[in-house]
Amino acid sequence: xxxxxxxxxxxxxxxxxxxxxxxxxxxxxxxxxxxxxxxxxxxxxxxxxxxxxxxxxxxxxxxxxxxxxxxxxxxxxxxxxxxxxxxxxxxxxxxxxxxxxxxxxxxxxxxxxxxxxxxxxxxxxxxxxxxxxxxxxxxxxxxxxxxxxxxxxxxxxxxxxxxxxxxxxxxxxxxxxxxxxxxxxxxxxxxxxxxxxxxxxxxxxxxxxxxxxxxxxxxxxxxxxxxxxxxxxxxxxxxxxxxxxxxxxxxxxxxxxxxxxxxxxxxxxxxxxxxxxxxxxxxxxxxxxxxxxxxxxxxxxxxxxxxxxxxxxxxxxxxxxxxxxxxxxxxxxxxxxxxxxxxxxxxxxxxxxxxxxxxxxxxxxxxxxxxxxxxxxxxxxxxxxxxxxxxxxxxxxxxxxxxxxxxxxxxxxxxxxxxxx
Ligand SMILES: NC(=O)C1=CN([C@@H]2O[C@H](COP(=O)(O)OP(=O)(O)OC[C@H]3O[C@@H](n4cnc5c(N)ncnc54)[C@H](O)[C@@H]3O)[C@@H](O)[C@H]2O)C=CC1
Ligand SMILES: O=C(O)CCC(=O)C(=O)O
Numbered sequence: 342x343x344x345x346x347x348x349x350x351x352x353x354x355x356x357x358x359x360x361x362x363x364x365x366x367x368x369x370x371x372x373x374x375x376x377x378x379x380x381x382x383x384x385x386x387x388x389x390x391x392x393x394x395x396x397x398x399x400x401x402x403x404x405x406x407x408x409x410x411x412x413x414x415x416x417x418x419x420x421x422x423x424x425x426x427x428x429x430x431x432x433x434x435x436x437x438x439x440x441x442x443x444x445x446x447x448x449x450x451x452x453x454x455x456x457x458x459x460x461x462x463x464x465x466x467x468x469x470x471x472x473x474x475x476x477x478x479x480x481x482x483x484x485x486x487x488x489x490x491x492x493x494x495x496x497x498x499x500x501x502x503x504x505x506x507x508x509x510x511x512x513x514x515x516x517x518x519x520x521x522x523x524x525x526x527x528x529x530x531x532x533x534x535x536x537x538x539x540x541x542x543x544x545x546x547x548x549x550x551x552x553x554x555x556x557x558x559x560x561x562x563x564x565x566x567x568x569x570x571x572x573x574x575x576x577x578x579x580x581x582x583x584x585x586x587x588x589x590x591x592x593x594x595x596x597x598x599x600x601x602x603x604x605x606x607x608x609x610x611x612x613x614x615x616x617x618x619x620x621x622x623x624x625x626x627x628x629x630x631x632x633x634x635x636x637x638x639x640x641x642x643x644x645x646x647x648x649x650x651x652x653x654x655x656x657x658x659x660x661x662x663x664x665x666x667x668x669x670x671x672x673x674x675x676x677x678x679x680x681x682x683x684x685x686x687x688x689x690x691x692x693x694x695x696x697x698x699x700x701x702x703x704x705x706x707x708x709x710x711x712x713x714x715x716x717x718x719x720x721x722x723x724x725x726x727x728x729x730x731x732x733x734x735x736x737x738x739x740x741x742x743x744x745x746x747x748x749x750x751x752x753x754x755x756x757x758x759x760x761x762x
Contacts, residue, residue: 347426347638353664358740361731367756368748372432375402375425379475383449383467388457395464399447399472401481402428405750408479409445410435410688412486412515413468413497419448423638427486430659431688434681436743438720440692445481447472453488465493469500476501478511478699484691485515487559487637491527495520511698514691523694525709526687531564531635532710533686534655535572536717537678538631541725545653545676547630554578554629554651557636558597558607561657561684565633566594578619578627580636584608585619587627592616625649634661641666649675656680671734679736681743682724689716 352373359369378400387393398421401409411431414424424446432444449468453461475481485494498513498520510521518524525532538547551574555562558581566576575591583606586592593614600609611618625632625641626648634640638660641649646666654670654677656662662670662677670677690713697703704712720742728738 347422347660348429350664351426351429351660354736354740355744357737358744361733361737361741362744362748364744364748365752368744368751371405371751372403372429372744372747375400375428376404377401377475378421378425378428379472380421381471383464383471385460385463385467387460395449395451397447397449397468397471398424399475399481399483400424400428400445401475402444402446403432403747404443405747405754406436406443407441408443408477409481410440410442410484410691411444411446412484412687413447413449413489413493414486415449415451415453415464415488415493417450417452419450424448426638427659430681432747433740433743434685434688436746437681437724437739438685438689438692438716439746440688442482442688442692445483446486447483448486461493462496465496466500469497470504473501473504476512478509478695482511482691482695483513484688485560490560491515491517491522494522511695514694516694521694521698523690523697523709524704524706525713526690526694527560528564528568529690529709529713530561530657530684530687531568533689533713533717534565534633534657534678534683535568536686536714537683537721538653538655539572540718540721541678544725547653550574551631552577552629553631553633554624554627555633555635556580556624556640556661557634557658558601559635561687562633562635563594563598563601565635565655565657566592566597569631570594574631577629578624579607580619580621580624581607582636583621585621585624586610586616587619588615588617589628590615631655634658636661639663641670643669646670647673649673651675653678656683659684667734667736677734677736678721679739682721682735682739685720686713686717689713 428446435442494515495517516522578587610616631653632651635657641662643665646669724738
C-alpha cells in the first residue's frame with residue numbers, strides 16, 4: 342500500500358457508514374483498533390546452507406462474531422499496517438456475508454518467486470511454528486491470499502497437526518482436496534463476484550455481451566476471465582506485475598493461462614491471436630464495460646481514476662480503489678461493487694470447507710455452487726436495497742450492512758465484556 346497508514350483510509354469507510362446509523366460510540370471505538378497484531382522473525386535454512394530471516398505478522402483484528410478468519414500473504418512489500426488493514430476488511434467482509442467469523446490476516450515479507458520449493462516449504466512451516474499458539478479451528482483460521490496457494494496451505498495444515506499431535510484440518514482453509522480442502526474453493530473468489538454481477542446485471546444496466554478488463558492475473562483474475570468468457574463476454578485486456586495485453590475482439594484466455602502456468606508473464610502471448618502489448622498502468626483506462634481490479638491495493642487512485650471508461654468496477658482485489666478515487670468515480674457515475682462484498686466468495690467457500698472439516702462429511706461441487714450463489718445473491722440484494730433506500734454508494738451500503746451486524750454482536754456480548762477467544 343502506498344500510504345504511511347493505510348488503516349486510516351479504511352477507517353474513512355467506517356466513519357462514513359456510522360454517519361448513516363445511530364451507533365453507540367463504544368462500537369466504533371472497538372472497531373477502530375486491531376485486537377492483537379503479533380510480529381515475529383522467522384529464521385530458515387536456505388538451500389546453500391546459509392540462514393536467512395524474514396519478518397512475519399498475524400493480526401486478529403476483531404473476534405466479536407467468531408474466530409478470526411483471513412488469508413496469509415507472501416509479498417516483499419508487506420507491512421504491519423497493511424496486515425491490520427486487510428484484517429479490518431476481513432472483519433467487515435465476514436459480517437457482510439453473515440459468516441460466524443471475525444477478521445484476521447497474516448503476511449510474510451518475502452518475494453516467494455526468489456525461493457526454491459524446499460525453501461518455500463521451510464518458510465511456510467516456520468510461520469506455523471511461530472504462530473501455532475494463536476491459531477486454532479475455534480480461534481484463528483488462515484487461508485490463501487496473494488502469492489500463497491493450496492500447496493502452501495497443505496504444508497501449513499500438516500505442520501499445525503504435527504504441533505498439536507492430532508489431525509486438525511479445520512485450522513486452515515484453501516487446502517488441497519486430498520487434505521480436506523473443499524471442492525470449489527479454487528475459483529470461489531471470482532465465482533462469487535461473477536454471481537453478483539449476473540444477479541445485479543439489469544439493476545446495473547449491463548448489456549448481454551460485456552467487454553471486461555482485468556488487472557492482475559493470478560487466482561482471482563484468471564478464474565474471473567474464464568467465468569466471464571464462458572458466459573459469452575469478451576476479455577479485452579489483462580495485466581500482471583510485468584505488463585498488460587490487449588485485444589479489442591477478445592483475448593485467448595487459455596493461451597494466457599498456459600503462459601502463467603509456465604511461469605511466464607501475460608506479455609509472453611503478445612503476437613498470438615491479435616494480442617497487443619499495453620503498459621500495465623494503462624489497463625485502468627482501457628475501453629470496457631467492466632473493470633476488474635484483481636491485483637493489489639490502491640491501484641485506482643486520484644491520478645488515474647479520471648481515465649476509467651468502465652461503467653462498473655468489480656473489486657476482486659482488497660482495497661484497490663482509494664477514497665479519493667472513490668469520490669472521483671462517484672461523480673463520473675461509475676458503480677463500484679466493493680471488495681467486502683465482491684470478493685467475499687473466497688471466504689464463504691472457506692467457511693464451507695471449515696464446516697465440512699468439522700462435520701467430516703463432504704459436499705458435491707454443485708452443492709457448493711448453489712450455496713455460494715444463494716448467499717452472494719441474498720447479501721448482494723440486501724446491500725443494493727440499502728444503497729437505494731439511503732441514497733449512498735454500494736460501498737457505504739455494504740459497510741452499513743456489516744456495521745449493523747457487528748454492533749448487534751458487540752452489544753450482545755455485554756458492556757463489561759472484553760471477549761478474547
Ligand atoms: N485468493 C483469494 O481467495 C482471495 C484474494 N483476494 C484478493 O484478490 C487479489 C489478488 O489475489 P490472488 O489472485 O489470490 O493473488 P495471486 O497471487 O494469485 O495473483 C496476484 C496477481 O496480481 C498480479 N500483480 C501484482 N502486482 C501487480 C501490479 N502492480 N499490476 C498488475 N498486476 C499485479 C500478479 O502478477 C498476479 O498475477 C488480492 O488483493 C487479494 O487480497 C480477495 C479475496 C480472496
Ligand atoms: O478464505 C479466507 O478465509 C480468507 C480469504 C481472504 O484472505 C480474503 O477474503 O481477503
